[in-house]
Amino acid sequence: MQLDDLYRQVIMDHYLHPRNQGVLGDDAVSVDLRNPSCGDEVHLQLRVRDGRVEEVRFRGSGCSISMASTSMMTEAIKGMTLEQALELSGTFRGMMRGEPVDADALGDLESLQGVSKFPARIKCATLGWQALERAIRGESAAMADEDGADEDR
Amino acid sequence: MSIAARKSDFPILDQTVNGHRLVYLDSAATSQKPRAVIEAVRRYYERDNANVHRGVHTLGTRATEAYEGAREKVARFIGARSASEIVFTRGTTEALNMVALGYARPRLGPGDEILLSPAEHHSNLIPWQQAAKATGATLKYLPLQPDGTVALADVRAALSPRTKLVAIAHISNVLGTIHPVAEIARLAHEVGAVVVVDGAQSVPHLPVDVQALDCDFLAFSGHKMCGPTGIGVLYGKRRLLEDMEPVYFGGEMIDVVELYESTWKELPWKFEGGTPVIAGAVGLAAAIDYLTEVGMEAIRDHDRRLTAYALERLRELDDVTVYGPADAERRGGLVTFNLGSIHPHDVSTVLDAEGVAIRAGHHCAQPLMRILGVPATARASFYLYNDESDIDALVGALRSAKEFFKHAIG
Numbered sequence: 001m002q003l004d005d006l007y008r009q010v011i012m013d014h015y016l017h018p019r020n021q022g023v024l025g026d027d028a029v030s031v032d033l034r035n036p037s038c039g040d041e042v043h044l045q046l047r048v049r050d051g052r053v054e055e056v057r058f059r060g061s062g063c064s065i066s067m068a069s070t071s072m073m074t075e076a077i078k079g080m081t082l083e084q085a086l087e088l089s090g091t092f093r094g095m096m097r098g099e100p101v102d103a104d105a106l107g108d109l110e111s112l113q114g115v116s117k118f119p120a121r122i123k124c125a126t127l128g129w130q131a132l133e134r135a136i137r138g139e140s141a142a143m144a145d146e147d148g149a150d151e152d153r
Numbered sequence: 154m155s156i157a158a159r160k161s162d163f164p165i166l167d168q169t170v171n172g173h174r175l176v177y178l179d180s181a182a183t184s185q186k187p188r189a190v191i192e193a194v195r196r197y198y199e200r201d202n203a204n205v206h207r208g209v210h211t212l213g214t215r216a217t218e219a220y221e222g223a224r225e226k227v228a229r230f231i232g233a234r235s236a237s238e239i240v241f242t243r244g245t246t247e248a249l250n251m252v253a254l255g256y257a258r259p260r261l262g263p264g265d266e267i268l269l270s271p272a273e274h275h276s277n278l279i280p281w282q283q284a285a286k287a288t289g290a291t292l293k294y295l296p297l298q299p300d301g302t303v304a305l306a307d308v309r310a311a312l313s314p315r316t317k318l319v320a321i322a323h324i325s326n327v328l329g330t331i332h333p334v335a336e337i338a339r340l341a342h343e344v345g346a347v348v349v350v351d352g353a354q355s356v357p358h359l360p361v362d363v364q365a366l367d368c369d370f371l372a373f374s375g376h377k378m379c380g381p382t383g384i385g386v387l388y389g390k391r392r393l394l395e396d397m398e399p400v401y402f403g404g405e406m407i408d409v410v411e412l413y414e415s416t417w418k419e420l421p422w423k424f425e426g427g428t429p430v431i432a433g434a435v436g437l438a439a440a441i442d443y444l445t446e447v448g449m450e451a452i453r454d455h456d457r458r459l460t461a462y463a464l465e466r467l468r469e470l471d472d473v474t475v476y477g478p479a480d481a482e483r484r485g486g487l488v489t490f491n492l493g494s495i496h497p498h499d500v501s502t503v504l505d506a507e508g509v510a511i512r513a514g515h516h517c518a519q520p521l522m523r524i525l526g527v528p529a530t531a532r533a534s535f536y537l538y539n540d541e542s543d544i545d546a547l548v549g550a551l552r553s554a555k556e557f558f559k560h561a562i563g
Binding site: 006037120 | 496497498499502503506513514515519522528529557558
């Protein structure tokens with residue numbers, strides 16, 4: 001188990017300096033997503049024009065992986081069509097399942113490949129992507145669909 | 154007087170994780186199982202397995218004796234007046250829900266109040282939230298002191314003749330606070346309220362006597378006290394259990410069944426519809442034997458010594474924030490903390506890389522996390538198989554985490 005595989009420099013950079021922070025106006029689609037098992041939260045907003053992501057912003061609180069992944073996601077999808085964004089999300093989830101990836105399609109996101117070797121952290125990396133998928137599908141509020149690893153009684 | 158750690162009784166601890174000796178510091182989530190418990194469950198399945206309360210055959214008798222013997226053992230362990238006051242459940246959550254559904258709901262109405270602490274585990278909070286919604290009763294929360302304790306003066310002030318039920322954890326699973334349950338029960342009884350105690354963190358860790366506490370209901374889980382998962386206990390005073398409605402209906406719990414009416418068995422079986430968790434009860438009985446042999450006072454002393462040591466060692470790391478009372482006398486065997494601004498998930502991953510298992514998250518206490526002003530915390534919890542070397546490993550791994558993130562960030 002190599003921690004350096006998980007915490008790559010570019011991840012820590014996005015964690016400490018998250019991109020696309022803030023809020024958009026009322027014309028944006030908003031999604032609030034929480035991971036009920038750990039309390040991580042993402043508030044994601046997309047402004048879509050002519051089927052493209054014209055602008056994207058997020059705010060959130062959580063671990064380095066969830067915040068860095070969401071930050072990278074916002075950079076990657078800006079300017080994409082909704083179909084392209086969904087396709088990228090599918091590719092990213094595939095990478096989390098350990099499937100081989102096309103490095104060109106992922107850019108910085110490839111740095112999160114190491115997360116797939118830490119099963120307990122995959123839900124952290126996919127939180128922002130779930131929010132994206134819900135935003136594209138027009139669902140406004142929801143909870144993350146990963147198992148809630150609550151404290152059993 | 155403290156015991157030496159009983160590591161060698163627990164086969165699971167004899168392994169390496171990620172190339173390091175396993176240091177298990179998550180017993181507040183679930184405890185590990187001693188060989189005696191694992192063997193008892195195996196022996197039951199190899200020799201005695203049958204359904205209970207029905208077969209006339211020899212195995213049926215043995216299984217029934219084992220199951221009911223376990224009930225007797227639980228009753229003695231917590232000082233119940235009789236085994237009929239012991240209902241086997243799936244765990245603490247089910248036990249608390251049974252009280253909320255079978256006892257509280259039929260008796261509550263608008264104007265009635267349920268008093269509880271905002272530090273409660275979700276399982277001792279949501280059942281009351283739901284009961285309040287269903288009946289029109291009001292939830293009333295006690296204020297917490299800055300160190301997370303509950304002041305008796307606040308309890309006294311909050312109680313009134315409208316208070317019908319008080320729900321409180323004996324030991325908080327996040328802050329570790331030991332609540333003065335006996336005093337709270339005395340105050341609650343003065344206004345005629347019923348007291349429900351969540352014993353999930355206390356029954357495994359200190360001597361609990363329901364007569365001394367004078368609680369009306371007590372819920373706890375087998376798996377946090379060296380027993381198997383899937384078995385738990387609801388203790389209730391006989392009079393209250395007799396008045397309480399069953400929650401599950403079906404086989405095992407009935408007396409006479411007619412086409413349009415049925416009657417229930419006597420206590421405690423009217424609450425145990427369906428085939429019970431027989432092997433779980435057998436394992437719980439073995440766990441009680443094991444804990445009794447070690448001695449609950451000795452376990453409490455051991456926890457207290459380790460907690461004091463952990464609090465002292467954690468203070469060496471100047472950017473650790475510890476939550477809950479500063480005094481080990483007032484807390485159970487767990488320490489909840491944060492390391493600087495490093496998210497507890499990230500801390501936990503680095504610790505795991507060194508074989509140290511702790512808990513990271515909101516610990517099923519989201520309202521409390523909001524009061525503490527943090528999204529999540531890390532928690533190390535101790536049991537009779539831990540010793541100072543485990544805490545040294547924790548502190549060493551926390552130093553690694555600091556170094557690692559300084560490096561990663563720098």
